[in-house]
Amino acid sequence: MAPSASSSVQRARRALADRLRELARDAGLAGKELAALCHWHPSKVSRISTAKAQPSEDDIRAWCRACGAEDQTEDLIASLRTVEGMWVSWRRMERAGLRRSQEARLPLYERTRWFRAYSPGLFPGLLQTRGYTEDVLRAVQRRRVPVDDVADAVAARMERQRVLREGRRRFAFLVEEGALGNGLGNADTQAEQLDHLLEVAALPHVSMGIVPIGLGRTRMPVEGFWIYDTAQVNVELVSGYLTLTQPSEVRAYAETFAMLAGMAVYGDRARALLTEARNSLA
Known part of the structure; x- marks a missing residue:
C-alpha cells in the first residue's frame, strides 16, 4: 500500500x-x-x-x-x-480497465441517502451527460489505463445515475465556477452538459451550488471529494483513491463542505452563471 x-x-x-x-x-x-x-x-x-x-x-x-x-x-x-x-492506487484499481471501478461504487450509491460532493475542476459523475462522461473517461484511459473499455465504463456510470431519481435521497453538489468552462470536449458536448445541469438543478431534492471566481475568498479550492451520509468520504487524488471512515476525518470534510457551501451561489444566481457559460459557447 x-x-x-x-x-x-x-x-x-x-x-x-x-x-x-x-x-x-x-x-x-x-x-x-x-x-x-x-x-x-x-x-x-x-x-x-x-x-x-x-x-x-x-x-x-x-x-x-x-x-x-x-x-x-x-x-x-x-x-x-x-x-x-x-x-488504492489508480494503477491497481484500473489495471483491468475502467468499467470495474465504476461498477464497484454502485452498492455504496444504492445504500446512501445523503450525498454531498465538491468538485473543483469537473462536473460530478452523477451530473454528467453521456457525452461528457465519455470525454472524461477517454482522457483518463489515454493517460493511465492500457485497457480500452471506455464504452462499458460510460454505460456503468450512466446506470449509476438512476439513484438521482430513485428512492428518498438528498443531493448537495458544489462546483467551482471554473469548471463551467474548463474546455473539456467540444462546444456541443459542453453545451449539452450545461443544459443538463440546469435541468437537474431544478429537481426538488437536489441542491446545486456554484462557488464563484473572485477576490476575498475565505477558503481556497481543495481536492474533489464525496461524502456519503455521515459514514464515509472518498477523495480522488493524483495518485489514487482514498476512503476515509474515521468520524473525525469525515467531520473535517463535512466542515469544509459547509464552509464552501457558504461561499456558493444558488437558485437564480447559479442559473445565471450556468446560462452565461452556456451562451459563451455560441
Missing part, C-alpha cells in the same frame, strides 16, 4: 499490528523466537508489530501458525484487506 497521511489508514494499520502483537504475547513468543519460527529476520517482526511495514496475507498465515492461532488467520486477513481497500 502506498504511504498515506490519512489517520484512518494509519489507525487501521496500527490496529492490525496490535492484534498480531497480542497473538505473539499470548503465545509467549518474543520477537526473535517468532522470527525464527517464521524463518524471517527479526527486524521484519519488529516492523510488522509496530506498523512500520504492512504484512502480506502469507505473512499473516505464517504469524498465526507460529503462534498456534490459525483460527485467527481468516479474520486477520479480512482486516488486512480492509486496510488495503482504504488506499
